[in-house]
Amino acid sequence: MTIAELNQKHAIPGAAEIVAAGGNLPAVRISGPAHALIYLHGAHVAQWHPAGAKEVLWMSGQSLFADGKPIRGGVPICYPWFGPLGGVAGAATHGFVRNSAWELEAIRKVSAGVEVVLKLASDGASRGVWPHDFVLRHRITAGNELSMALELANTGHAPFKAEEALHTYFTVGDIRQTRVQGLAGTHYIDKVDGKKEKTQAGDIDFTGETDRVYFDTPAPAVIEDPVLRRRITISKEGSRDTVVWNPWIAKAKAMADFGDDEWTGMVCVETCNVAGNAVEVAAGSTVRMTARIAVQNI
Ligand code: BG6
Numbered sequence: 001m002t003i004a005e006l007n008q009k010h011a012i013p014g015a016a017e018i019v020a021a022g023g024n025l026p027a028v029r030i031s032g033p034a035h036a037l038i039y040l041h042g043a044h045v046a047q048w049h050p051a052g053a054k055e056v057l058w059m060s061g062q063s064l065f066a067d068g069k070p071i072r073g074g075v076p077i078c079y080p081w082f083g084p085l086g087g088v089a090g091a092a093t094h095g096f097v098r099n100s101a102w103e104l105e106a107i108r109k110v111s112a113g114v115e116v117v118l119k120l121a122s123d124g125a126s127r128g129v130w131p132h133d134f135v136l137r138h139r140i141t142a143g144n145e146l147s148m149a150l151e152l153a154n155t156g157h158a159p160f161k162a163e164e165a166l167h168t169y170f171t172v173g174d175i176r177q178t179r180v181q182g183l184a185g186t187h188y189i190d191k192v193d194g195k196k197e198k199t200q201a202g203d204i205d206f207t208g209e210t211d212r213v214y215f216d217t218p219a220p221a222v223i224e225d226p227v228l229r230r231r232i233t234i235s236k237e238g239s240r241d242t243v244v245w246n247p248w249i250a251k252a253k254a255m256a257d258f259g260d261d262e263w264t265g266m267v268c269v270e271t272c273n274v275a276g277n278a279v280e281v282a283a284g285s286t287v288r289m290t291a292r293i294a295v296q297n298i
Contacts, residue, residue, distance in 0.1 A: 001104075010107045016114050018104070021046070023065025028107060030114045036142035039071065042098040043118040043138040046074035048146040048293070056146070056232060056295050058169040058266040062259045070098045072257040073169045073266075077138065077150060080130050080162035082243075082274045091129055094167065097136060105137070113143020122155070132160040134281075149290040154281040161280050165243065165272035166291045168234070172267050173227020175246050180204040180269060181222040183242060188214040189275075206267070209248035213274060217242040221269050224298070231296045234269055238289040240277040243270035 001009070003026050006018040014032065021027035021037060027046070030036040037047040049055045059073030070076055078094035085091035092099055102118040109115075121135045133156035141147040148166055172178045181203045190196050191211040200214065203224070221242055223232040245268040247255065252263040271291035273279045279287050 006104060010104060012107060012109060012114070015109060016107045016116070021065070022063065022071075025065050026104075028104070028116050030116070030142045032114070034113055034142045034144065034146075036114075036140070036146070038116050038118075038140055038142075039065075039074075040102050040104055040118065041065070041067070042071060042100065043077055043102040043120070043136075043140075044071050044074050044098065045140055045142075045146070045148065046071065048142055050144050050295065053295055054228060054230075055171055056293065058171040060258050060262055062257050062262075064257050067101070068099050069257075070094070072255075075148060075169070076167045077136075078163065078165035078167050078272070079136065079150075079152070080132070080134075080164070082163040082165050082272065085129075088129065094165070095163075096126060096129065098167075102136075102138070110141060112141050112145065112147065115139060115141045132156055132158075132162075134160075134162075144294075146293040147290065148293075149288055151286055151288045152279065152281060153286040154283055157283050159280060159282045161278045163272070163274045163278045164289055165270045165274065166289070167243075167268060167270045167272075168291065168293070169266050169268050170223055170232055171228070171265060172223065172225045173265070175206045175264055175267055177226055178206060178267055179224045180244060180267070181224060182219050183214050183217055183221060183244075186214050186217050188212045204244060206246055209251055210244060210246045212244050214242045214244065215275075215277060216240055223267065223269060226298075229298050231298050233294045233296070234271065235292045235294075236271045236290060238287065239271045239273055239291070241272045241274050243268065243272055243274070245270070 063072035
């Protein structure tokens with residue numbers, strides 16, 4: 001559908017319109033009590049902030065916006081695997097759905113703001129790399145809070161297991177002064193220290209490259225940002241794990257779609273189900289993973 005056709009079908013005057021955004025990719029722009037920008041490519045939330053607040057999500061100035069490529073920043077959806085896929089040469093890191101165009105199914109006003117629903121179903125190409133039938137729906141509600149609910153339906157005849165992540169990038173004033181709370185006492189795998197298993201002592205602070213998978217973390221995670229003087233709270237349902245990532249200096253330099261100095265201004269706190277906590281979905285059933293993001297001045 002063209003942007004004009006999408007607007008004819010879905011726009012809500014004064015609240016939501018479809019625009020040509022980065023790389024001329026179509027995106028839903030929400031305005032009013034909250035601002036948000038949601039690409040159909042990857043069902044990717046690139047921006048969200050309540051009116052009058054500073055932007056909460058982080059986007060790289062070097063991001064690509066192209067078919068078949070992930071967007072760097074915002075909220076990429078990782079599915080049906082997280083990280084590289086062992087044993088399959090050339091398989092896209094973090095799965096293929098962040099690189100695919102999703103269908104815009106609905107935009108509606110709801111009491112919490114504006115809801116956007118995007119849909120992606122398995123097809124011949126997806127079955128070539130991952131032999132299961134599924135329908136994903138991503139329900140995004142942008143208002144005073146940002147709520148993102150990823151629904152996964154198994155439309156095949158056998159159960160399957162899948163990893164999934166809302167790989168959320170947040171803007172921070174300075175990562176070196178940022179703390180992440182809410183994960184104390186949980187176990188994690190430290191991907192920058194030989195995948196050793198460790199236990200988190202107190203808050204997370206950042207003094208170097210950080211790439212950790214925290215397991216069994218139902219409590220909200222809180223980003224405490226003394227520079228921007230705000231607190232971002234990430235509450236979740238249907239998610240057992242949390243990934244925390246900052247590439248620091250060398251890895252930022254090594255990534256073509258990430259500015260060399262941008263690592264100081266971002267942190268990823270990802271709502272996910274990965275590794276041993278991959279979701280098992282029975283034939284004909286649906287599972288849902290939700291992240292709810294709120295921001296507060298401190
Ligand atoms: C994080 C992973 O979630 O995503 C990191 O834990 C990875 O290992 C990072 O480097 C970025 O991945 P990508 O594929 O978007 O460059």
